[in-house]
Amino acid sequence: MNDVLITGVGVVSHLGTGVDAFWEGLTAARSTPTTVPDPYAQMKLPLMYAVPGDAVPTGPERYGDLRLGLGSRLAIEAARQAVADAGLSDVPPHRVAVVIGTGMGDSGLHEQWRTDGRPESDRWSPVFSVASAVGSWFGAEGANSSVSNACAASGFGLSLAADLIRSGEADVVVAGGAEAYSRVALACFNRLSAIDPERCRPFDRHRKGTLFGEGAGMVVLESAVHARTRQARRVYAQLAGVGWSCDAYHATAPEPTGTQITRAMREALAAAGATPDQVGCVVPHGTGTELNDLVESQVLGEVLGATPDRLPVYSLKALLGHTGGAAAALALVAAVQILYRRTVPPNMALGEQDPECKVFLPTAATPLTGRYALVNAYAFGGNNVSLVLKEAGV
Secondary structure, eight states: OOOEEEEEEEEEETTEESHHHHHHHHHHTOOOOEEOSOTTOOSSOOEEBOOOGGGSOOOOOEETTEEOOHHHHHHHHHHHHHHHHHTOOSOOGGGEEEEEEOSSTTHHHHHHHHHHOOOSOOOOOOSSOHHHHHHHHHTOOSOEEEEOSGGGHHHHHHHHHHHHHHTTSOSEEEEEEEEOOOHHHHHHHHHTTOBOSSOOOTTBTTOOOBOBBOEEEEEEEEEHHHHHHHTOSOOOEEEEEEEEEEOOSOSSSOOTTOHHHHHHHHHHHHHHTOOGGGEEEEEOOOOSOHHHHHHHHHHHHHHHOOOTTTOBBOOTHHHHOBOGGGHHHHHHHHHHHHHHHTEEOOOOOOSSBOTTSOOBOOSSOEEOOSSEEEEEEEEGGGEEEEEEEEETTO
């Protein structure tokens, strides 16, 4: 089987734009949500972790007749960074594919038109055209697919991208996730009473829900043969294992015994050929919702022996918020950097860790000891995905 390598990375988030800004933000371990600058956000808690103004891409506003919202622009910017980082050139267009996960796509553009008025045009602007926008920018003539199964979207998208390479359908896939502010999504979570009034604080005893964030995380995936033939300038990691499952339990709530997320983790580890003691870090789904954090903590202990004195868990959403369909992609970018730099950044300090969430959340930078990293993403509908990354050269 052809190994799937990660040779380029791009990111835009609440911490800024570019991998260096992202890593600096992770190591600083400071982050604060703000009120959304939307006068129509008439809800109790209009809070989120927005991309800062100087990092928001101003264009492109359209490709041909397709008008682009912020979701597409974030994806294009992160993809541009990843492609430049990989040093890609002269790849036959029909051998390049694009797969992007997004929960809301360019719905923010349509929400803006609803309040401000639609431009004079009879052209249709679909909401879920993010992958097509990136594909148009890059000139990718392989599969261009947007995946939208809620907050696990980019995790499923990354695994589909790996399958395109392993099956021989593509040599290169630009893959990841993107999510921008949506008034509708934020209002829905307000109505569900699922928004924390202070901040996103996974595994905290006093957590009261999640908070959304904006961002895009993109990677260049390549077959090992293609990367070797073109003499890729670097290999960050290998996407070595994937596990999928579905709870088939409830439309929004996680299944409380964690049976299917256990299955996804174990299948991903088996596919990667990794044993629990070889995993050096976990970037969990960890949203700050009461049941999700509890169930995931219990399963990590069962599958990996993730006790408070052994395996570092890196709680990314405490800094970025819950970036919806882009969450798995941003978690993967963080895991890639952890493996490549051989360091787990400090976690943002909790007020008080939930004693029922028995996971190790170090608040100081920690040397990475294992050669694998695990990323989890879960979603409404019971969609679960686990990704295992392997250190380059292992």
